[in-house]
Amino acid sequence: MAENLKPFPISATEESVSSFTTVGRRKRNWRPVGLVLLGSLMVTIAEILLKIGATNPRGIALPAPLDFLSIVFSFWILLGIVAYVASLQLWLVALRVLPLHLGYGLSSTVHLLVPIACWLFLHESIPAGRLIGMLFILCGTLTLGQSHK
Amino acid sequence: MINFLNVCLLAISQLSLAAGQVCLKLATDMDAEIEGPNIRRTSWFVAGIASMSLWFFVWIHLMRVFDLNRLFAFEGVSPLLVAVASALFLAEKITAQAWLASILLGIGIVLVALF
Numbered sequence: 001m002a003e004n005l006k007p008f009p010i011s012a013t014e015e016s017v018s019s020f021t022t023v024g025r026r027k028r029n030w031r032p033v034g035l036v037l038l039g040s041l042m043v044t045i046a047e048i049l050l051k052i053g054a055t056n057p058r059g060i061a062l063p064a065p066l067d068f069l070s071i072v073f074s075f076w077i078l079l080g081i082v083a084y085v086a087s088l089q090l091w092l093v094a095l096r097v098l099p100l101h102l103g104y105g106l107s108s109t110v111h112l113l114v115p116i117a118c119w120l121f122l123h124e125s126i127p128a129g130r131l132i133g134m135l136f137i138l139c140g141t142l143t144l145g146q147s148h149k
Numbered sequence: 150m151i152n153f154l155n156v157c158l159l160a161i162s163q164l165s166l167a168a169g170q171v172c173l174k175l176a177t178d179m180d181a182e183i184e185g186p187n188i189r190r191t192s193w194f195v196a197g198i199a200s201m202s203l204w205f206f207v208w209i210h211l212m213r214v215f216d217l218n219r220l221f222a223f224e225g226v227s228p229l230l231v232a233v234a235s236a237l238f239l240a241e242k243i244t245a246q247a248w249l250a251s252i253l254l255g256i257g258i259v260l261v262a263l264f
Contacts, residue, residue: 047217054212068210084205092177100174100235101243101251105228108254111221111261118217133260140228140253147246 028149032094036106039094042087044113048121049080098148105144112137155214159223162207165200167230171238172197222262228254 053076062070072078094103112134118124126134176193183190211220228251235241 050209050212051217054209068206088201092173095174095177096180099241100170100239101228101232101241101247104170104231104235105247105251105254108228108258111224111254111258114217114221115261122217127264129264130261133257133262133264136253136257136260138257140250140257143246143253144250147244147250 029097032097032103033106033145033148035090035094036098036103037109039087039090040107040109040113042083042090043107043110044117046080046083046087047110047114048117049076049083051122053077053080102144102148106141108137109141112141150214155211158207158211162204162211163223163227163230165204165207166227167234169197169200169204170231171234172200174235174239219262222259225255225257225259225262228258 053074056074056076060070060073061067072081091103091107098106115124115126115130115134119126172193176190176197179187179190179193208220232243232248232251236243
């Protein structure tokens with residue numbers, strides 16, 4: 001019994017160590033991470049469109065209890081919703097593979113992309129404090145990416 | 150404008166966002182196990198989408214009240230909120246490095262919004 005078992009654990013350990021390293025490397029799959037980052041870009045586009053839509057006067061006004069829904073009839077808002085739906089689709093595909101805390105943390109790159117987009121398209125300035133915050137988000141994203149197995 | 154109602158709406162938006170994410174994760178986790186339609190998975194999807202819809206309309210309303218960049222300050226809590234929710238309800242193992250990252254992201258989001 002002991003003789004039979006003896007060679008087995010040794011080879012198993014060697015096998016499991018080698019397979020762990022190769023599988024570990026192969027399993028560090030960056031595709032879902034890429035999908036989350038692409039989703040962040042879609043959300044950024046959506047936020048800009050929604051901001052333009054929310055500040056523009058609406059074409060159709062619904063009566064009192066439903067008046068909050070009349071915002072939906074704006075062209076920009078509709079485009080923004082399309083961008084949001086696209087990002088949600090990307091998110092659901094990525095979520096199958098990634099743990100929620102990891103995927104959600106990575107989607108915080110939105111807060112890095114939104115100030116850049118606001119600066120580019122809405123002509124908002126980026127003061128030093130916000131730039132420091134953006135660096136924090138970059139560090140947080142890289143730290144979280146490092147913890148990705 | 151910060152008043153009691155808007156603070157409540159901000160809290161509702163963040164909690165419904167975290168709850169929606171947990172529901173969607175529970176639903177997509179079942180994708181790998183179950184082929185075809187399934188009532189439990191559909192229920193999690195519906196709950197997730199309902200929760201996210203609540204967040205969406207509250208968020209749209211708050212956008213009219215706050216500037217876009219100010220509004221985002223309150224999303225600083227969300228990486229931590231979602232990390233806590235995934236530890237509590239999804240039993241995800243969150244490494245010290247991932248907690249640190251969530252805190253960095255939270256500080257970053259608040260700084261980005263406040264300045």
